[in-house]
Amino acid sequence: MKMNEVLYNAAAIADRVQELAKELDVAFDGSSIVAVVALKGAMPFAMDLIRSMKTPIAVELIRAKSYLGRESTGEVEFSLLPEGDLTGKTVLVIEDILDTGRTARAIYGALLIQNPQRVHVVTLLDKPARREVEFQPDWVGFSIENVFVVGYGLDYDEAYRQLPDIRVLEL
Ligand code: 5GP
Ligand code: MG
Numbered sequence: 528m529k530m531n532e533v534l535y536n537a538a539a540i541a542d543r544v545q546e547l548a549k550e551l552d553v554a555f556d557g558s559s560i561v562a563v564v565a566l567k568g569a570m571p572f573a574m575d576l577i578r579s580m581k582t583p584i585a586v587e588l589i590r591a592k593s594y595l596g597r598e599s600t601g602e603v604e605f606s607l608l609p610e611g612d613l614t615g616k617t618v619l620v621i622e623d624i625l626d627t628g629r630t631a632r633a634i635y636g637a638l639l640i641q642n643p644q645r646v647h648v649v650t651l652l653d654k655p656a657r658r659e660v661e662f663q664p665d666w667v668g669f670s671i672e673n674v675f676v677v678g679y680g681l682d683y684d685e686a687y688r689q690l691p692d693i694r695v696l697e698l
Contacts, residue, residue: 548579568623603633628662
């Protein structure tokens with residue numbers, strides 16, 4: 528395993544997060560929202576993003592585990608769901624990365640059944656070429672090629688989440 532080039536350094540990430548925060552503030556136009564942070568990968572992104580936004584935000588957490596075993600069912604299970612009532616709320620799901628799209632679609636579905644007014648999705652990274660189920664996020668930080676990345680919350684076997692940059696990992 529070899530740590531390869533830095534894809535986005537901390538400064539580039541910070542710049543993009545600021546841009547997204549501004550776009551989101553404009554979109555929500557001062558009305559309050561519930562941010563649902565997808566654990567664990569989206570933690571640094573979510574905290575940086577939320578801190579930079581002026582929109583009034585309540586924070587909830589969700590934890591999805593996708594099982595792409597031998598059968599490759601792509602089943603998604605939840606070990607944590609929002610505790611607050613989402614009825615009638617404007618929800619913003621904050622994701623780390625969209626790959627096949629299965630996790631994001633499952634999260635979207637799990638939140639929709641709680642009768643929110645709307646569910647929006649922002650993801651730091653997107654790999655559109657890898658999509659296996661149809662899912663279109665509302666905001667994307669960076670669209671990337673089919674590479675495996677770590678850092679800024681993203682892990683390989685729980686390692687590297689603490690890296691300040693986003694790097695390509697050659698497996
Ligand atoms: P999906 O359900 O879209 O296939 O997968 C989303 C999940 O796969 C992410 O939340 C993340 O845990 C993992 N994942 C997909 N691509 C990458 C990647 O390039 N790096 C890391 N660290 N995780 C990834
Ligand atoms: Mg992961």
